[in-house]
Structures are given as C-alpha cells and as structure tokens.
Amino acid sequence: MQHFDLIIVGTGSGNSILDERFRGKKVALIERNTFGGTCLNVGCIPTKMLVYTADVAATPGHSSRLGVDATLDAVRWSDIRERIFADRIDQIAAGGRDYRISHEDNANVTVFEGDARFTGPRQLAVAPNDGGAPATITADEVVLAAGSRPAIPDIEGLAGVDFHTSDTVMRLEELPATMTILGSGFIAAEFAHVFSSLGVAVTLVARSGALLRAQDADVSERFTEVARASWDVRLNTSTRRVEQHDDGVRLHVEAPDGPGVIESEVLLVATGRTPNTDQLDVAAGGLETDEAGLLKVDEYQRAVVGGTRGEKGAVAGGAVVPGVWALGDICSPYQLKHVANHEQRVVQHNLAEPELVTADHRFVPHAVFSSPQVASVGLTEVEAVERGLDISVARQDYGGVAYGWAMEDSTGFAKLIADRNTGLLVGAHIIGPQASSLIQPLIQAMHFGQPVANLARGQYWIHPSLPELIENALLQLDA
Numbered sequence: 434m435q436h437f438d439l440i441i442v443g444t445g446s447g448n449s450i451l452d453e454r455f456r457g458k459k460v461a462l463i464e465r466n467t468f469g470g471t472c473l474n475v476g477c478i479p480t481k482m483l484v485y486t487a488d489v490a491a492t493p494g495h496s497s498r499l500g501v502d503a504t505l506d507a508v509r510w511s512d513i514r515e516r517i518f519a520d521r522i523d524q525i526a527a528g529g530r531d532y533r534i535s536h537e538d539n540a541n542v543t544v545f546e547g548d549a550r551f552t553g554p555r556q557l558a559v560a561p562n563d564g565g566a567p568a569t570i571t572a573d574e575v576v577l578a579a580g581s582r583p584a585i586p587d588i589e590g591l592a593g594v595d596f597h598t599s600d601t602v603m604r605l606e607e608l609p610a611t612m613t614i615l616g617s618g619f620i621a622a623e624f625a626h627v628f629s630s631l632g633v634a635v636t637l638v639a640r641s642g643a644l645l646r647a648q649d650a651d652v653s654e655r656f657t658e659v660a661r662a663s664w665d666v667r668l669n670t671s672t673r674r675v676e677q678h679d680d681g682v683r684l685h686v687e688a689p690d691g692p693g694v695i696e697s698e699v700l701l702v703a704t705g706r707t708p709n710t711d712q713l714d715v716a717a718g719g720l721e722t723d724e725a726g727l728l729k730v731d732e733y734q735r736a737v738v739g740g741t742r743g744e745k746g747a748v749a750g751g752a753v754v755p756g757v758w759a760l761g762d763i764c765s766p767y768q769l770k771h772v773a774n775h776e777q778r779v780v781q782h783n784l785a786e787p788e789l790v791t792a793d794h795r796f797v798p799h800a801v802f803s804s805p806q807v808a809s810v811g812l813t814e815v816e817a818v819e820r821g822l823d824i825s826v827a828r829q830d831y832g833g834v835a836y837g838w839a840m841e842d843s844t845g846f847a848k849l850i851a852d853r854n855t856g857l858l859v860g861a862h863i864i865g866p867q868a869s870s871l872i873q874p875l876i877q878a879m880h881f882g883q884p885v886a887n888l889a890r891g892q893y894w895i896h897p898s899l900p901e902l903i904e905n906a907l908l909q910l911d912a
C-alpha cells in the first residue's frame with residue numbers, strides 16, 4: 434500500500450491546488466475521466482464558445498428591426514465542433530495531463546488514471562482505467578474535488594433510449610433537425626439558445642409553469658415570455674414514458690390540455706446534477722453527506738460529520754474529520770465554477786499555510802448565457818420580503834436608456850433591491866444583452882459594502898453606454 438502526503442481526487446478545480454508550495458510533498462492525483470474536469474471539457478468553456486457562436490448566428494434574425502436585412506447562409510457544425518474541441522479544448526486537456534505526468538515540476542506527483550473509492554479513513558482504492566489491478570493508497574491529507582454528474586430522472590423507458598446529456602450533446606456528429614430538451618434550468622436555457630440559433634427546431638419540456646424558476650420571479654416570467662416566442666415551450670408538462678422510434682425519441686407527456694406525444698431526433702436531458710459522493714462511497718471514509726448528497730464541509734472547507742448547513746453556506750456545528758477537505762460541486766450547493774475556484778484557493782491556502790482562512794459565500798453571483806442573458810446576485814424580491822427587510826425596489830428597462838434605444842431592445846431590464854435601513858443593495862437581477870458583464874459593479878458594491886447613494890453618484894458613468902442602465906436603476910432606489 435503506497436502512502437502519500439496528499440491525495441487529490443479530481444483534476445477540475447482540484448488540479449489547480451498544486452503550486453510550488455507543494456513541490457516538497459508526495460502527491461497522488463486521481464482522475465477517472467478527461468483531465469481538466471467539467472468546466473474545461475464539458476461545461477462552462479465549450480458551452481460559452483457555442484453560445485458566442487449562436488449569438489453570431491442569431492444576429493441576422495434580429496437585425497431587420499434596425500433596418501438591416503440580413504440572412505444566415507449556413508452553419509458548418511463540424512467546423513464549429515472541431516474549432517472548439519479538436520483545436521482548443523482537447524489540446525488544453527492533453528497539455529494539462531502531460532504536464533502533470535511528464536514535466537519535471539511534477540516529479541513529486543503520481544497521476545492515477547482510474548476510478549477512486551474509499552475503503553477506509555483517508556484510504557482509497559483506485560481501479561485503473563486500463564483494467565489493471567486496483568491500487569490501494571493512503572495519505573495524511575485527502576482533498577475531494579470530484580465534482581458532480583448529470584442527474585438522470587427516473588422516467589419509464591428513458592434508460593433504454595439513446596439520449597444525450599451536456600456531457601455528450603456538444604459533440605454530436607451532425608446537427609439534428611429537431612431536439613427535445615427535458616428541464617428548464619441553466620443547461621436547458623443555454624442549449625435551447627445554442628441549438629435553435631444554429632437551426633435546430635427546439636422543444637423545451639418544463640414540469641413547472643415557468644423557465645429558470647430559481648431566478649427572481651419577474652426575471653423568470655420575462656425569460657419565459659421571450660423563450661416562448663423563440664422555442665416550442667411546453668410548460669406544466671410531465672414526461673410519463675420515453676421510447677425509441679426509427680427517427681429518434683418519442684416522449685409521452687401529460688400536459689395541461691391532456692396527454693400528448695413529442696417526437697424529435699435528439700433528446701437532451703438537463704434535469705440537474707448529482708454530487709459524486711455516492712460513487713466515492715464517502716461513508717466508508719468516515720464522511721457524511723447532506724440530503725442532497727453534498728459532502729458536509731465547514732467554513733474552512735474541512736469535512737465534518739453532524740452539524741447543519743446554513744442557508745446555502747457551510748455546515749455549522751459539525752465535528753471535523755481530520756485531514757479531509759473538499760471543494761466545488763461535490764460539496765457546494767452552488768455548482769458554479771467561480772465558487773469551485775474560490776473554494777480551491779481556500780483549501781490550497783489551508784493546506785499550505787499555518788493560519789486557516791474561511792470561504793466567502795455571502796454574495797455569489799451567477800449568469801445564464803441564453804438569449805436573453807440573465808445575471809443575478811443576492812436576494813430575490815420574495816426572499817428579501819420573507820426576511821422581513823424594509824426594501825426599496827427599482828426596475829429600469831434597457832429601452833429607457835440611450836444604448837438600449839440603439840439596440841431597439843424591448844424586453845430587457847435591471848431590477849435592484851436595496852435595504853432602506855442600511856442603504857445597501859441586497860439583490861440585483863438583470864435580463865438582457867450583456868447582463869453577465871453589467872452586473873459586476875453591483876457584485877463589487879455588495880461585496881465591499883458600498884452604499885447605493887455613493888455607487889450611483891460617487892463616480893462617472895460613461896454616456897451613452899449600457900451601464901447607464903445600472904446608473905438609472907440605482908437613482909430610482911429610495912435607500
């Protein structure tokens with residue numbers, strides 16, 4: 434049995450822990466899949482490369498309102514796919530793997546390419562991908578950075594049909610004529626935009642009465658309205674049974690107007706992601722998960738048993754499991770790369786330095802890169818009211834500022850929520866072009882406690898730029 438100073442499971446965010454401070458340590462790095470993890474290979478990066486491509490492809494369709502009549506000639510899917518994967522992502526993944534396996538910087542690192550599971554406290558068995566004999570390894574410190582995987586709902590017949598998830602759909606051989614997307618969250622919204630802009634007829638099947646339901650209600654309502662004008666959106670629709678047919682997949686659904694059938698060439702299942710704690714058999718390592726399957730960690734990212742999770746934050750009041758740390762999707766209710774990166778830096782610091790630091794989950798923003806874009810930080814209006822805050826709410830349309838006129842935008846808005854007692858923002862929600870960039874000064878203000886009045890009038894806002902949307906919304910707040 435080999436013993437290490439440090440074992441890291443997962444080469445997504447976990448791979449970034451190993452800087453020069455760890456050169457003197459004997460390290461095992463375990464990966465069962467493609468080096469680099471979800472964000473690089475099947476997540477943020479290829480999806481956003483596709484979203485940008487989709488934005489360009491969709492432009493001729495929007496331009497006539499500006500007096501420019503343009504048409505889209507062709508979409509060369511295989512060129513798009515090769516540009517994204519063969520020319521860029523696959524090379525980065527291969528380069529990252531080679532660096533850890535062969536470069537002299539990593540003489541202290543042993544890469545295990547296989548599937549790990551706990552066989553005891555800080556003891557793991559790794560079944561190699563090449564089918565060789567499992568190796569059992571132990572360490573003083575173990576970091577779990579093993580992420581999450583697509584959750585597959587328990588629907589009759591689904592296991593027997595050819596369906597895709599976000600792991601496979603970006604590498605389709607050819608673009609289908611039709612695609613059904615099951616789900617109405619981040620992944621469904623982003624891929625509906627991508628594939629419909631590239632010419633696929635998309636049907637989106639949502640169990641609930643609105644898309645992006647976790648967003649502020651006004652944003653979810655507006656997104657649903659705009660989506661219904663672009664895609665075939667089936668709300669309040671449950672999928673009862675799925676079957677294969679000659680040209681694709683058939684869904685038997687129960688909709689508000691009764692039972693129905695939806696047929697398409699490709700089915701994409703986008704119904705959430707499950708943390709990989711079960712496959713690691715974390716209980717055998719003396720570790721605990723919460724009801725969502727997330728590994729329990731405290732504010733220092735240390736594994737704990739017992740205790741209770743604060744609102745989307747760390748578990749408080751648990752007993753620390755010595756020498757086990759976790760970061761990212763395996764332990765985080767956020768399932769976002771910037772959160773995984775932040776937690777990775779906290780774990781890295783806490784492993785390397787004598788004084789521990791805590792993770793900061795106070796103002797975690799997110800963006801949905803669909804059409805329209807959505808971005809958000811802090812409380813929704815409903816959450817702010819539920820907390821009993823005395824709030825001021827402002828809503829500014831893109832169509833009410835000069836750059837919005839230039840864009841002829843008629844659906845986007847920014848909604849800001851401030852606490853009258855403190856004069857601080859408690860939530861910001863934007864739907865419309867560049868929402869993911871426009872929100873950044875508001876994230877900064879919330880993070881550093883900058884009052885609304887100071888943020889609005891304490892600086893110049895470039896005229897006539899799109900951030901005037903934010904300036905005008907701030908000026909409407911009574912806080």
Ligand SMILES: Cc1cc2nc3c(=O)[nH]c(=O)nc-3n(C[C@H](O)[C@H](O)[C@H](O)COP(=O)(O)OP(=O)(O)OC[C@H]3O[C@@H](n4cnc5c(N)ncnc54)[C@H](O)[C@@H]3O)c2cc1C
Binds near residue numbers: 469550802
């Ligand atoms: C389609 C899609 C788009 C996304 N877009 C965005 C976005 O725009 N912005 C954003 O912030 N977030 C986005 N995310 C979420 C983001 O990708 C994740 O939150 C982030 O990558 C999680 O990083 P991680 O290091 O926790 O896990 P991962 O990057 O998933 O790394 C975990 C690694 O552990 C390996 N592993 C797991 N179990 C074992 C085992 N038992 N043995 C050995 N190895 C194992 C896995 O193979 C994997 O490589 C997206 C996700 C998806 C699916």
Ligand SMILES: NC(=O)c1ccc[n+]([C@@H]2O[C@H](COP(=O)([O-])OP(=O)(O)OC[C@H]3O[C@@H](n4cnc5c(N)ncnc54)[C@H](O)[C@@H]3O)[C@@H](O)[C@H]2O)c1
Binds near residue numbers: 621639640799801
């Ligand atoms: N831009 C980004 O930051 C980005 C992009 C993609 C993914 N992600 C991350 O990945 C995570 C997973 O994305 P996602 O879209 O799969 O999850 P999600 O939680 O955003 O949405 C899941 C959707 O599936 C629906 N659903 C669940 N079970 C179902 C069932 N049995 N039948 C029908 N519908 C069902 C839910 O109602 C919900 O609409 C996100 O939560 C997010 O954290 C982030």
